[in-house]
Amino acid sequence: MTKEKSKVTSGGCFCAAVRYEIKGQLRGVVNCHCSQCTKLNGNFGAHSKALKSNITITRDKGLSWYKISDTAQRGFCRECGSGLFWDNIEQNTLGIIAGSLDSPTNLKTIGHIFVEDKSDFYEITDNIQQFKGSSEGKLEGDFL
Ligand SMILES: [Zn+2]
Numbered sequence: 001m002t003k004e005k006s007k008v009t010s011g012g013c014f015c016a017a018v019r020y021e022i023k024g025q026l027r028g029v030v031n032c033h034c035s036q037c038t039k040l041n042g043n044f045g046a047h048s049k050a051l052k053s054n055i056t057i058t059r060d061k062g063l064s065w066y067k068i069s070d071t072a073q074r075g076f077c078r079e080c081g082s083g084l085f086w087d088n089i090e091q092n093t094l095g096i097i098a099g100s101l102d103s104p105t106n107l108k109t110i111g112h113i114f115v116e117d118k119s120d121f122y123e124i125t126d127n128i129q130q131f132k133g134s135s136e137g138k139l140e141g142d143f144l
Pocket residue numbers: 013014015016017018062077078079080081082
């Protein structure tokens with residue numbers, strides 16, 4: 001087993017009523033500028049991603065799920081309010097709200113999606129790839 005594959009990344013909410021561990025590699029962070037993410041996070045949503053089968057919730061005392069739609073739900077801590085997960089129930093991957101990962105994450109931001117919907121109080125000033133809407137599988141570095 002390579003070092004990369006055997007590594008474990010940990011994370012959790014602010015008050016530690018939710019803790020999780022992820023085996024193997026995580027996708028780089030994608031900033032989602034859609035209006036849903038902006039409302040839910042107070043800003044754009046910075047998401048990593050991992051295979052659901054590689055994720056273990058080691059403490060779920062505070063874990064709640066808010067149903068966004070028939071196919072999507074958001075995992076958060078009902079004790080402290082931290083956002084943790086973005087779950088499209090039809091996919092085998094789980095979006096990880098990047099700020100919930102323990103530091104150092106060793107991740108880089110690799111893209112911006114739904115930039116057409118972004119709020120007007122900030123500009124995107126980096127040179128990272130952008131997509132008007134969904135990346136539709138065209139995001140470089142998205143191996144999941
Ligand atoms: Zn908490």
